Amino acid sequence: MSSQHYKWIGTRPNRPDGADKVTGRARFGADFNMPGQLVGKVLRSPHAHARIKSIDTSKAEALHGVKAVVTAKDFPEQPNQIVPAGEMQANLRDVTRNVMAREKALYDGHAVAAVAATTSEIASEALALIKVDYEVLPHVIDVDDAMKDGAPILHDHLRTDGLTPPSDKPTNIAKRLEFVKGDIAAGLAKADVVIEREYKTAAVHQGYIEPHATLASATEDGQVQVWSTTQGHFQVRGFCSRLLNIETSQIRVTATEIGGGFGGKTVVYLEPVAIRLSQKSGKPVKMVMERSEVFRASGPTSGGTLRVKIGATRDGRIVAADTTIALQSGAFPGSPVGPACMCSFACYDIDNIKVIGFDVVSNRPKVAAYRAPGAPIAAWAVESTIDLVAEALRMDPIDLRLKNAARKGTKTHYGPTFNTIGMVETLEAAKNSPHYKTPVKPGHARGVAAGFWFNVGADSSAAAHVGEDGTVTVISGNPDIGGSRASLALMAAETLGVDYDKVRPVIADTSSIGFNFVTGGSRVTFATGLAVVNAVRDMIENLKGRAAKIWEVEPDAVIWENGYAKPASSNVGKFEPLSLAQLAAQAGKTGGPINGHAQLNAQGAGPGFGVHIVDLSVDRDTGIVTVERYTAAQDVGTAIHPSYVEGQLQGGVAQGVGWALNEEYIYDAKGRLQNAGFLDYRMPVASDLPMIETVLVEVPNPSHPYGVRGVGEVPIVPPMAAIGNAIARATEVRMLDLPMSPPRLSAALDAMAPKRAAE
Amino acid sequence: MADIRYSAPSTIDEAVRLFAASGGAKILAGGTDLLVQMRSGAVSPGHIIDVKRIAEMTSIAEQNGSFRIGAAASAAVIGEHAALRKVWPGVVEAINLIGSKQVQGRASAGGNLCNASPAADSVPAMVAAGATVTLQGPGGRRELPVEQLASGPGRTTLAPGEIAVAITLPARPKGSGDAYLRLIPRTEMDIAVVGCGVSLTIANGACTTARVSLGAVAPTVLLVDGAAKALIGSKLDEAALEAAAAACRAVCKPIDDKRGTIAYRTKIAGVLLKRATAIAAERARSH
């Protein structure tokens, strides 16, 4: 392990926020209150697609206890302009319409009006008094249907971007993408084996336990304060500023503790509405979604239709890889089809690749980011097909992947050439894992799949302050979702040479630290970690200057080692080292408070690779799959806090198992969501999963002082295909559609039964 | 929302009097269905009558081999009753499948029955066991076979003001066993796609009595006489099991919904019959 020469990095201390979280003291989104606050609630469309002819709010406004009502009229029109939103893009014209429906309601659950009232009961009563005159329109749910000629059109102005020649036909296909490397036809001509299949995946929700919640307070002088459960309070500030024409400096957003986000809390739903209601009523307004609202109106990730064709030579070299990926974006353009296309074959060094993608709108909630957006969908299809190739060639699935693995110098089909990466090391670690070396038990079957995610860098700011007793506060601006406070404190302690418990990490609000991009893209430990390390280094320079002043030597005659200022050499003179505490005690005499700052746009995020192994059994009579053993191996750069890295891997697998086996958005014929609750939207519970074993492979990222790579997203990429591949080996039934739920698998097994009997 | 009146009487007579006197009242046992329904707005009672303080309704009594389970006794208390567990393992395991540890501390068999969900887990097991429910209303007490309590999803044959007091499981001969199995896509915290209860007696290698019940395949929990007939008199051989499974499939009138297809539910009814019968027979042979 690369961490052996570190004192703090690679250790597993308690997280700074741990005690508060296990004792219930931590305050999440719905735990913030202000005197005199009102309750805000949203009226939602019961129709999948309907023109809003008029909205009459007069009765609601007249109800005693109602203090404000808003509709789309209360939000200014926005330009057709794209801004970054976490790992995805957002068009402001569409964002304002998603926050509050304008001309049309575009999905079951789409917000059409909101009220603020003195009690929750009055707010509910007021919603029932709002009269919306809808003209119900034909709707379309499925991507394949939405792409057909004659499909109901969601947006009259939409034209397919990326067509040559451009088309002027109204369409639901927002975008066509193409990535080409080499010559696909020439590659296929060389292949001894060609496998082609079509796959489908269902829309799945991030399933964070904490529903969206916000408290907003707008005052008469134009200032606005917001408390919100979000992955990016700067993002909330930015969106609210644009959507409501308020200067950013007037908006102060505090990120509360967060009960999961997984990408889904990088956009705004309630915040602009709560601010507008607060501005209109003059009172603070609190809004908390019900679980059904979370499912109906906050972003799931796309379902899609994919075709994959892979050709390989007899010796296991993949010579051609071709895929077409069409993803649901929900009611507005902007599915993760781009990353899906780019990640599709990124694990492999293949000469001839062709990838085509389509971004397709339909009458579903607008998708939001979900861990490695798009990559798991592509991996389901690609990794299933690679398994078919391995079967056709009678090759071990890990050996086949080793033979084709991407490595340093591999040029991807989407452009970049890989620097130091760990795909080969991860495959080897999986192959050498205790799990893979154990023979498959009778009645079980084994599946393998790999996955890739870029990981992200981007903007971060950090500050470090020394207190008068020499203890340290490290300030950053990213909500802590996965244990980042602990990782940041470990890196600060390592850099400064002080104990972990002398460093207190704090997450500042938007007015108390410079800009930070969202907690997303597995970027915080990498990019904000870099900012923290740089802020501490800046502080160390300052500390060296203070020692130089005391010793009356030049600053560069002082070095910093293990928490002490020391003379650089014996030539400097004979001075006793000065500790951080000693320097802090004399700060007033040497130049005042000792602080450090850093801001950066982090480049060089190291991509991550994962290889998963699953053993499972299939109950042939019922189609129920039991996951018996699971191992996730991943190139994690350097595991700063190994427990939280393992936790990321285990969490990704748990969500992937749900995606594989049970989770799906189910619509009725009228386009209404049928399973907007955890009873019928089946995420795995603890008893559904075995202990998930992890293998941390440390291939340090050369672009980070401690070798950090993002780790939070890769682990959700391989599970679906790993499970499908194991099911295929257990039953000889190759499932092409997700989820592989008991009724579906049972039907596929029954369809196969006569064939088996005949053989 | 109007204010809700709450009463916690200590006798059944008082509970019945209160219940009969107020129109929009609801009985509260564990509340694990009622509170969820109130939160979702499905029901909004003006008066809640908590029956958990009534000793007769929360205790378990054994008399000459039969068991009388208070309708409001919690699943956790039932699960810890060693004698009951020994004689009616299928009924107890069905009740103990309800929800999670936390839910078990509150949920009752009476609530499961009176909530009248076709997917209620304890009900097929109690129907197979030949259980009766004692009801008390303004007009006095009466006994009803458990399968006659529900008349449709969420609907019961309870008369106005009537409360379920206790559930009685009959005494049974040596060589008897019961079992309950449900199919859920997850391993817990889920609702039965199909549930199947089987209770039978074996003498000299042959099945002498049997009762079979199915949940979640029709608007109410079903007593499947055809399946029982196929088992009685047989040695529980493959042919008898297949005939009983076929009888189960034949009575299914399920719906296609988010929880399963008609074809799947129908098929699973037969699968669970065979598996539950095997467990019940195993238990019968070792008793």
Ligand SMILES: Cc1cc2nc3c(=O)[nH]c(=O)nc-3n(C[C@H](O)[C@H](O)[C@H](O)COP(=O)(O)OP(=O)(O)OC[C@H]3O[C@@H](n4cnc5c(N)ncnc54)[C@H](O)[C@@H]3O)c2cc1C
């Ligand atoms: C998280 C969760 C998981 C669950 N899992 C399961 C499961 O796996 N299987 C399952 O079957 N159910 C499940 N349930 C549903 C519920 O827990 C059961 O139906 C339980 O048995 C209800 O019992 P209770 O005592 O809580 O009933 P209550 O909620 O108190 O009452 C239910 C209904 O019956 C009426 N009632 C109650 N007692 C009487 C009485 N003595 N006389 C007349 N009317 C009465 C009430 O007025 C109400 O209408 C679950 C519920 C939750 C919240």
